[in-house]
Amino acid sequence: xxxxxxMDGYGFYVWGSVLVSIAVxxxxxxxxxKKFKSxxxxxxxxxxxxxx
Amino acid sequence: xxxxxxxxxxxxxxELILLFLYLAYIMLHLxxxxxxxxxxxxxxxxxxxxxNIPIIHYSVVWWNTLHQASTISKFxxxxxxxxxxxxxxxxxLGYTLLFAAFLAKRTAAELAVREKRTRWLQTLIVGxxxxx
Numbered sequence: 427x428x429x430x431x432x433m434d435g436y437g438f439y440v441w442g443s444v445l446v447s448i449a450v451x452x453x454x455x456x457x458x459x460k461k462f463k464s465x466x467x468x469x470x471x472x473x474x475x476x477x478x
Numbered sequence: 479x480x481x482x483x484x485x486x487x488x489x490x491x492x493e494l495i496l497l498f499l500y501l502a503y504i505m506l507h508l509x510x511x512x513x514x515x516x517x518x519x520x521x522x523x524x525x526x527x528x529x530n531i532p533i534i535h536y537s538v539v540w541w542n543t544l545h546q547a548s549t550i551s552k553f554x555x556x557x558x559x560x561x562x563x564x565x566x567x568x569x570x571l572g573y574t575l576l577f578a579a580f581l582a583k584r585t586a587a588e589l590a591v592r593e594k595r596t597r598w599l600q601t602l603i604v605g606x607x608x609x610x
Contacts, residue, residue, distance in 0.1 A: 454580060462587035469594050469603050 481544075488541035492534045499527040513592075 433440045484490070503520050510516035538547050549558040556563055593599045 451576070451580075455583065458580070458583045458587045462583070462590050465587070465590040465594055466603060469590075469600055472594075473600055473604060 485544060487545060488537035488543045489534065489545040492530060492537045496527075496530055496534060499523070499530060503527070 431437050431441065503523055506523055507516045507520045510519060537543060538545050550556045550563070550566075558566070590599065
């Protein structure tokens with residue numbers, strides 16, 4: 427295994443932390459985006475119901 | 479902190495208090511059903527919590543800690559090695575931009591939820607729809 431992955435025996439902790447951080451950032455972005463989209467869709471359906 | 483997972487060091491302990499303040503902020507906001515009251519209460523807690531920021535910053539100066547003293551200063555040549563300084567600056571810049579993007583995204587989502595019954599947002603969405 428290349429040295430960069432081994433990290434002197436601490437690879438699991440170092441790269442594990444990196445992976446968890448990336449996962450948290452991605453989840454954070456997706457949840458915010460979903461919340462925004464669902465609210466916009468809710469408003470759109472509210473407007474279209476009002477027009478009917 | 480190099481060489482140990484945990485120690486009751488001034489920098490680590492003051493940052494642990496910061497973590498508890500963040501958790502208290504979230505719990506307080508969740509525990510008050512009235513959103514406007516929750517906003518005010520948590521804003522007050524945030525103002526009180528700011529007291530911890532200079533304590534974190536100066537903890538390495540005021541107490542003898544495992545954490546090194548400041549290595550980047552406005553007024554003196556950085557004591558950090560150049561090979562570490564540039565990656566650090568690039569990462570600070572990167573994370574600042576990332577934070578700004580997340581803040582904008584979260585603010586847009588929160589604003590949409592809070593203002594969904596207002597005319598301006600509905601007009602904005604209808605206008606968007608008409609333009610599409």
